Amino acid sequence: MSAHLKLYNTATRQVADFQPLKPGQVGIYLCGATVQAPPHIGHVRSGVNFDILRRWLTASGFDVTFIRNVTDIDDKILHKAAHEEIPWWAVAQKYERAFTEAYRALNVLPPTYEPRATGHITQMVELMELLIANGSAYAPGNGDVYLDVRHLKSYLTLSNQKLDDLQSAEDADLTYKKDPRDFALWKAAKPGDPSWPTPWGAGRPGWHLECSAMAHAYLGETFDIHGGGLDLIFPHHENEIAQSESAGWGFANIWMHNAWVTASGEKMSKSLGNSLQVHEILKSVRGIELRWYLGSAHYRSMTEFSFAALEEASVNFRRIEGFLKRATDVLGETPEGVISSGFSEAMNEDLAVPTALAVVAEIMRLGNTALSAGDLPSVRVAAAEIRGALNILGCDPFDPIFATSNSSNTDVLDGLVALALEQRAAARDRKDFAAADAIRDQIAALGVVIEDTSAGTRWSIS
Ligand SMILES: [Zn+2]
Known part of the structure; x- marks a missing residue:
């Protein structure tokens, strides 16, 4: 290669x-x-x-x-x-x-x-x-x-x-x-x-x-x-x-x-505010999604930042991730990554990632067709080639580095906090205020801030 x-x-x-x-x-x-x-x-x-x-x-x-x-x-x-x-x-x-x-x-x-x-x-x-x-x-x-x-x-x-x-x-x-x-x-x-x-x-x-x-x-x-x-x-x-x-x-x-990440056509600078700091953005998207977004443009092309574009990139990534997970389910295992010739050709042209991603999209289209048809050998080929591509892009969802943040940590946390809040509401309903307060204090001790609003209870991590 x-x-x-x-x-x-x-x-x-x-x-x-x-x-x-x-x-x-x-x-x-x-x-x-x-x-x-x-x-x-x-x-x-x-x-x-x-x-x-x-x-x-x-x-x-x-x-x-x-x-x-x-x-x-x-x-x-x-x-x-x-x-x-x-x-x-x-x-x-x-x-x-x-x-x-x-x-x-x-x-x-x-x-x-x-x-x-x-x-x-x-x-x-x-x-x-x-x-x-x-x-x-x-x-x-x-x-x-x-x-x-x-x-x-x-x-x-x-x-x-x-x-x-x-x-x-x-x-x-x-x-x-x-x-x-x-x-x-x-x-x-x-x-x-x-x-x-x-x-x-x-x-x-x-x-x-x-x-x-x-x-x-x-x-x-x-x-x-x-x-x-x-x-x-x-x-x-x-x-x-x-x-x-x-x-x-x-x-x-x-x-x-x-090239730069631009905001309103200008080179992004510190003065544009803290909202574009990596750790701030990682509160709303996973690292793998932000990486996908930053890596998906050609390295010599300016990327004009917007939250809408970031969200769109996340949605696109989740589709690919979803395919890999469905493929893994029907195959009973995750195929090892392989590099497809189309992907290789694109990367060899001065790292033409946008072309490489078009190749990935086409492989996924074929993979989805194969999934619907129950054509497991073709599903395996598609999943392996997609995984190979994601590995090079640093976005393989099965990469152990993403294991802890994989499949939305936030969703799991959301579920656990919701469960605790339900227990607190139940305690209040039965007028067991000591229990309700204890639940709130324990959640707070974990660094989760609870806020009762007219629209319901909201939470955030302090
Ligand atoms: Zn230097």
């Missing part, structure tokens, strides 16, 4: 046959989160998209090394720490955990390695030493270290810009910079901020430097695929390339970028 995978490369702006550097192996570096707030669905889309890539490469026979970093030191983290009045590292750990939980709920496989920036300061200092030694970077003496953009042979090819067209950075202060477009590899320590010692003074790393150093540490000088969201192309990825190529490294062979 591996022979014909084609991928779009942002650097060449073309779809081309994927050729790994080493036969049978693929190294992928994906820019991970800056952990300074709970993830919203825009943040986790790249996790889902690149997880599908990883699963497809693995299913195609490749041994995949998948690196996704954690940016745990950054201006935004320091601001948040000041705002929440807790240490910067506590902010980073709190939100790193929130991301880990969101990825898990969405069945995004844990990366092979998940390096934190602050754990790789040594490698960053080594890279700066190399860049200063070969004249690509300079330390002006104030504790900062800058990359000299005029020294670069090629720069801005990924974003297709020219250096001359580049606006000067907002701080066009040339006290220390040789050129306003030079960017900081390292930032001198400010009083009270965390810092690490270097030969040029204490400070902390710039975001771009972190990714160059970590990608190199885990994947070597040249590796297969570097990924991230579209918004990272400039300046982040351009600057990663500038640093790494100046170090003499080949760096990434292929650049892949996922």
